[in-house]
Amino acid sequence: MKRLGNMLAAAGFMLAGFAGHAAQADTLADVKARGTLKCGVSQGLAGFSAKDDKGEWIGFDVDVCKAIAAAVFDDPAKVTYVPLSADARFPALSKGDVDVLSRNSTWTLSREAGLKLLFAAVSYYDGQGFMVRNARNVTSALELSGIKVCTQSGTTSALNVADFFRQNKMTFELIELPTVDEVVKAYDGEKCDALTTDVSQLYALRLKLSKPADHIVLPDVISKEPLGPVVRQGDDAWLNVVKWSFYAMLNAEELGIDATTLDKAMKSEKPDVKRFVGVEGEFGPQLGLTKDWAVRIVKSVGNYGDSFERNIGSESKLGIPRGVNQLWSAGGIQYAPPMR
Ligand SMILES: N[C@@H](CCC(=O)N[C@@H](CS)C(=O)NCC(=O)O)C(=O)O
Structure with a gap:
């Protein structure tokens, strides 16, 4: 009886060992x-x-x-x-x-x-910022109340922008789009007044606009983006x-x-x-x-x-x-x- 118990224990140990090995990613x-x-x-x-x-x-x-x-x-x-x-x-x-x-x-x-x-x-x-048209004549994100802002879905950008406007008691409409090309197209086509994402990406996306020089990245950084x-x-x-x-x-x-x-x-x-x-x-x-x-x-x-x-x-x-x-x-x- 004792021997059978030992055998079962050993088999169990081996199985656990195999299962453990299979689950271990390498x-x-x-x-x-x-x-x-x-x-x-x-x-x-x-x-x-x-x-x-x-x-x-x-x-x-x-x-x-x-x-x-x-x-x-x-x-x-x-x-x-x-x-x-x-x-x-x-x-x-x-x-x-x-x-x-x-x-x-x-x-x-x-x-x-x-x-x-x-x-x-x-x-x-990095940190999150805003890009707007020069023609808007603003120098700070705090002047953006009432705007339509475009960003990509599934990002921290969409969450932070809501915090920023709420905290500063400003109204806004968020337009979330699934791909970066759609975000750029919507902003370039004036479907939104501002584009928000990490500042580094704003510099990269500005190059994709039809007239990059017509847009500025505002100095405000509203979040930490490591x-x-x-x-x-x-x-x-x-x-x-x-x-x-x-x-x-x-x-x-x-x-x-x-x-x-x-x-x-x-x-x-x-x-x-x-x-x-x-x-x-x-x-x-x-x-x-x-x-x-x-x-x-x-x-x-x-x-x-x-x-x-x-x-x-x-x-x-x-x-x-x-x-x-x-x-x-x-x-x-x-x-x-x-x-x-
Ligand atoms: N750092 C932020 C934002 C990242 C993000 O996806 N930003 C967009 C900016 S529009 C992007 O880079 N898109 C490129 C792509 O989808 O290929 C996060 O991790 O959520």
């Missing part, structure tokens, strides 16, 4: 086996994620996808881009249609605790790969490492640099990657500052100032934990 192994990273991006937002003239995806959010692919495969081209609207993005991630979402998504409590997702880092500290890459809960190892791939870009900037100084960095005597390039320590292997994982990232996309300037900063059509997204050591709030 996205890194899945990505390696598939040979390509499935990255959720926006449907076309200049500077952040959009196709260039050759049909290649480029942008600041796209660089995060490329950095992860570089770390895993030593090839930033091994990414399958999945363009997603605001409404579609989180269900797509939850269902497993993408391995990571890198699409101007704001880190909020309900998206983590409610949707069972996790934000890996803040790649861009944007960053997102993964599903339940796969800590994958969260670490995404998080540290992004932090490698930030740490590279802090260490003064870019694609042109990599050779020098490989020979550096500085302990921080030795750890970064993988000459010292087992940091890559601890992530399930190779020792030179961070070198692969810098070789492919450069450091954080390079990606910022190339895509959305001074070297781009958007010309967004670095502002709070400067490194902490240069007066900003971008701060990566140390690689050690």
Whole structure:
């Protein structure tokens, strides 16, 4: 009897073990086996994620996808881009249609605790603003009472704008549209008086208007929008790969490492640099990657500052100032934990 009991217990233990194993997600192994990273991006937002003239995806959010692919495969081209609207993005991630979402998504409590997702880092500290026609002759969002305002559905923008008008006892009509193209078309076609979203996106969307110079972005910032890459809960190892791939870009900037100084960095005597390039320590292997994982990232996309300037900063059509997204050591709030 006792023996039977023991056997049953052992069988139960084995079953629990198998069930536990089956339920345990291993996205890194899945990505390696598939040979390509499935990255959720926006449907076309200049500077952040959009196709260039050759049909290649480029942008600041796209660089995060490329950095992860570089770390895993030593090839930033091994990414399958999945363009997603605001409404579609989180269900797509939850269902497993993408391995990571890198699409101007704001880190909020309900998206983590409610949707069972996790934000890996803040790649861009943003805030919500308004774009209006110059002809309106206003200098502050507080002068916008009575307007029709367009925004995309499924965003924090729609929620914040309601708070802002209510709090300031102003009336407004909210027009929520499902795609970014519809939002731009409605605003350009004067179906609404203002367009509201994260300020960075206002700069990107202004480029899509028939006469960009006829519109201004008001100085008011009505919310906090920390944007960053997102993964599903339940796969800590994958969260670490995404998080540290992004932090490698930030740490590279802090260490003064870019694609042109990599050779020098490989020979550096500085302990921080030795750890970064993988000459010292087992940091890559601890992530399930190779020792030179961070070198692969810098070789492919450069450091954080390079990606910022190339895509959305001074070297781009958007010309967004670095502002709070400067490194902490240069007066900003971008701060990566140390690689050690
Ligand atoms: N950061 C906000 C807003 C994000 C958002 O989706 N903004 C629109 C601006 S119109 C956008 O980028 N759309 C691009 C797309 O749907 O492809 C959020 O996470 O809810």
